[in-house]
Amino acid sequence: MEKTSLNFNWEFTSSKTNKKSIVNLPHSGLDIPVTHFNLHDLEFIQTYVKELDFNAEDLEKHLEVLFEGAAHNTDVYLNDELIFNNLGGYNRFVVLIKPKLGKNILKVVVDSHENKNIPPFGGVVDYVGYAGLYREVYLIKKPINNINNIKVSYDNILANNLINVEFMANVTNKDFELIILDKNQEVVYKTNSKVITNLTKIEVELPSKNLWSIDNPYLYDLNIKFEGATYETYFGLRDVKFKSDGFYLNGKLIKLIGLNRHQSYPYVGYAMPKGAQIEDANLLKELGVNIVRTAHYPQSKNFIEHCDKIGLLVFTEIPGWQHIGDTSWQDMSVLNVERMIERDYNNPSVIIWGVRINESNDNHDFYLKTNKKAKSLDPNRPTGGVRNMVNSELLEDVYTFNDFIHEGNNIGLQKKSTVTKKKNPYLVTEHNGHMFPTKAYDNEIKRLSHALRHLRVIDSAKMPNNKISGAIGWVFADYQTHAEFGSGDMICHHGVLDIYRNKKLASYSYMAEGSKDDILYVGSNMHIGEYPRSDLEKVYVFTNLDYIKLYKNNEYIKTFYPNKDEFRNLNHPPIVIDDFIGDLIHKNEGLTIKDANRAKKILRAVQKYGTRLPLRYNLMILYLFKKYKMTMDEGVSLFYKYLSNWGTKQSDYKIEGYKDTKLVKTVVKSIYKKYDYMLEVTNNNLVIADTYDVTRVVFKKVDQNGEIATYSFDPIAIEVENLELIGPKLQTLNSGIIAFWVKTTKKGLGTIRVKVANKEYETKVYVDEVNN
Numbered sequence: 001m002e003k004t005s006l007n008f009n010w011e012f013t014s015s016k017t018n019k020k021s022i023v024n025l026p027h028s029g030l031d032i033p034v035t036h037f038n039l040h041d042l043e044f045i046q047t048y049v050k051e052l053d054f055n056a057e058d059l060e061k062h063l064e065v066l067f068e069g070a071a072h073n074t075d076v077y078l079n080d081e082l083i084f085n086n087l088g089g090y091n092r093f094v095v096l097i098k099p100k101l102g103k104n105i106l107k108v109v110v111d112s113h114e115n116k117n118i119p120p121f122g123g124v125v126d127y128v129g130y131a132g133l134y135r136e137v138y139l140i141k142k143p144i145n146n147i148n149n150i151k152v153s154y155d156n157i158l159a160n161n162l163i164n165v166e167f168m169a170n171v172t173n174k175d176f177e178l179i180i181l182d183k184n185q186e187v188v189y190k191t192n193s194k195v196i197t198n199l200t201k202i203e204v205e206l207p208s209k210n211l212w213s214i215d216n217p218y219l220y221d222l223n224i225k226f227e228g229a230t231y232e233t234y235f236g237l238r239d240v241k242f243k244s245d246g247f248y249l250n251g252k253l254i255k256l257i258g259l260n261r262h263q264s265y266p267y268v269g270y271a272m273p274k275g276a277q278i279e280d281a282n283l284l285k286e287l288g289v290n291i292v293r294t295a296h297y298p299q300s301k302n303f304i305e306h307c308d309k310i311g312l313l314v315f316t317e318i319p320g321w322q323h324i325g326d327t328s329w330q331d332m333s334v335l336n337v338e339r340m341i342e343r344d345y346n347n348p349s350v351i352i353w354g355v356r357i358n359e360s361n362d363n364h365d366f367y368l369k370t371n372k373k374a375k376s377l378d379p380n381r382p383t384g385g386v387r388n389m390v391n392s393e394l395l396e397d398v399y400t401f402n403d404f405i406h407e408g409n410n411i412g413l414q415k416k417s418t419v420t421k422k423k424n425p426y427l428v429t430e431h432n433g434h435m436f437p438t439k440a441y442d443n444e445i446k447r448l449s450h451a452l453r454h455l456r457v458i459d460s461a462k463m464p465n466n467k468i469s470g471a472i473g474w475v476f477a478d479y480q481t482h483a484e485f486g487s488g489d490m491i492c493h494h495g496v497l498d499i500y501r502n503k504k505l506a507s508y509s510y511m512a513e514g515s516k517d518d519i520l521y522v523g524s525n526m527h528i529g530e531y532p533r534s535d536l537e538k539v540y541v542f543t544n545l546d547y548i549k550l551y552k553n554n555e556y557i558k559t560f561y562p563n564k565d566e567f568r569n570l571n572h573p574p575i576v577i578d579d580f581i582g583d584l585i586h587k588n589e590g591l592t593i594k595d596a597n598r599a600k601k602i603l604r605a606v607q608k609y610g611t612r613l614p615l616r617y618n619l620m621i622l623y624l625f626k627k628y629k630m631t632m633d634e635g636v637s638l639f640y641k642y643l644s645n646w647g648t649k650q651s652d653y654k655i656e657g658y659k660d661t662k663l664v665k666t667v668v669k670s671i672y673k674k675y676d677y678m679l680e681v682t683n684n685n686l687v688i689a690d691t692y693d694v695t696r697v698v699f700k701k702v703d704q705n706g707e708i709a710t711y712s713f714d715p716i717a718i719e720v721e722n723l724e725l726i727g728p729k730l731q732t733l734n735s736g737i738i739a740f741w742v743k744t745t746k747k748g749l750g751t752i753r754v755k756v757a758n759k760e761y762e763t764k765v766y767v768d769e770v771n772n
């Protein structure tokens with residue numbers, strides 16, 4: 001089978017301008033700002049035209065055009081004849097073509113209007129559908145006698161090495177060869193046999209097996225040679241079970257901790273190639289989560305395939321949002337179940353099929369059909385259906401529920417028994433989100449609360465024996481949405497990352513708990529002026545190290561340990577710094593340890609109550625004043641010296657993180673002395689292959705300790721050479737940091753330059769080109 005890219009050089013026109021241009025795919029035709037855009041600017045008709053040339057040999061083949069996705073209503077024409085219509089913005093579709101010899105014109109007309117007859121549309125949706133031929137397109141050439149739909153399944157892989165391979169052939173009585181290769185490309189199984197009926201099923205006993213898991217995402221390749229062509233897929237061996245007491249991967253009970261993801265990006269909507277999909281999956285892994293939910297539709301195959309490679313579990317679901325349309329809309333959703341399963345059947349990362357419209361009401365007949373469809377295509381993989389009602393009708397295998405009970409000062413999650421029956425497997429599919437929208441530029445108290453809210457829910461989810469399979473938070477990154485949602489700027493600021501995929505404070509709560517790397521993140525800039533009453537009462541440190549040591553102006557203050565009282569079930573509870581004085585009053589002022597502690601209590605009380613001190617503190621003051629012959633002025637100066645800092649020189653803080661006795665990481669927080677900027681690319685080796693490549697470019701303002709200058713909105717000017725910038729040339733930092741994406745245009749060195757104030761920063765990327 002030959003698969004060639006059709007992603008380059010489409011002649012493009014849109015109903016907005018009628019001006020012709022040449023574009024590459026993925027493409028959205030959008031030109032909208034990040035915030036405050038007009039939704040109607042996303043609704044238009046775009047026409048893509050491409051000439052295809054076929055020789056006599058080609059015409060003897062079976063020819064298809066594979067569309068990975070187009071939003072949302074697509075007509076495909078060959079030589080002006082309408083040959084296919086696809087309704088739905090999130091599915092792959094294959095169009096059989098019968099071209100003539102020589103030049104043919106392939107025309108694709110994509111209508112992005114929110115058509116109420118196409119899921120998810122019909123109601124008001126909390127996300128936008130964008131536009132365009134936004135995923136890749138390929139030409140497939142196969143011999144006339146060919147096969148398709150290779151599926152690998154197994155139902156008891158822990159107990160044996162048996163797998164079933166099946167595929168469809170359009171002819172019978174022909175030979176085929178099946179080869180299975182391990183990770184090192186060694187052949188582990190080979191057989192030659194004959195296709196007898198159109199559907200061939202073979203049981204294969206592998207000589208040995210390597211299970212696919214989160215830590216060891218082991219993949220096998222499978223090739224079938226048939227009538228002169230080779231057909232390829234890959235698979236992984238893992239056992240997935242949701243039971244009434246939780247989720248089991250390969251027989252081991254694990255907690256699923258994850259985030260939901262929307263597939264949208266600034267400026268281009270959904271239109272991002274492989275490089276960006278890979279980076280999102282990598283970012284999720286970096287956050288330390290083990291599952292992602294593709295809310296609320298199937299996402300790019302490139303994303304799913306990378307999840308297979310890095311061991312990130314996936315909950316995928318059909319397009320929808322609260323609204324259920326008429327019967328033809330429902331039929332399309334049943335078809336969406338089929339499209340979802342057919343595409344991702346062999347992907348081991350996918351552990352559950354979402355077969356309900358997100359947060360819709362019960363609808364017995366409709367959901368009987370979606371479930372039946374899923375089970376007929378894939379009896380082995382569990383189904384779920386995300387709802388926001390407790391004890392609703394369960395036709396799926398797993399009760400999947402959005403639990404927004406947590407409000408910052410109450411329980412993290414509802415008890416399973418209030419949500420569903422004891423016997424049902426149970427997974428929380430959303431939490432937080434709209435309960436606490438938090439911007440990257442919100443004040444520190446708010447950003448910290450955002451982080452702690454996520455952690456409290458994770459802590460509840462991880463409570464042993466609670467029979468909850470896990471919790472998937474809302475949401476990975478901020479996303480553009482309809483005007484009815486968001487903050488009036490058409491953005492839902494619910495992400496643990498901002499829309500540019502830069503980390504908000506809440507990211508570090510996920511990383512401290514789940515990352516395999518050493519994490520030490522101080523959740524405060526430690527500037528008293530950020531706090532009401534200048535009262536920096538507590539600082540939360542997000543870390544997976546054993547303990548931290550705090551130094552103030554180079555003097556050792558105290559050692560702090562993970563807060564196991566507040567977070568009983570986390571592997572790595574945050575460490576709370578709640579004492580910035582330590583033994584200093586005892587050491588420097590000559591008070592006994594006991595009296596120094598009394599003095600500390602008084603200072604804290606003064607901070608809290610001002611001059612209206614409760615009686616007991618006044619009594620303590622009298623006692624100390626008398627004993628140490630202190631004047632009022634001397635007492636007040638202690639306050640300024642050790643606590644308030646208001647009007648005195650800013651303190652420098654050093655936080656050392658230790659593993660056992662080893663110093664692993666150090667963070668310094670001090671008054672800004674010197675600023676600099678940093679320009680970083682995520683990937684400086686780009687490859688033009690099936691289509692253009694992209695990389696994310698991060699530009700940030702940092703102080704002398706490398707700490708981001710939060711609340712800085714400096715204007716920047718971006719220039720690129722031999723690359724294309726996605727988005728405007730003039731941008732601003734978004735609270736100290738911004739990211740933008742650049743696209744490849746040609747082979748060679750590409751330059752990215754950012755100008756800020758009177759400085760200039762430059763970096764290079766190397767662009768290679770490989771034939772596809």
Ligand code: GAL
Nearest residue numbers: 126358359432433434435474
């Ligand atoms: C849920 C919904 C999500 C998102 C979230 C915000 O109800 O499923 O799509 O809107 O709320 O918290």
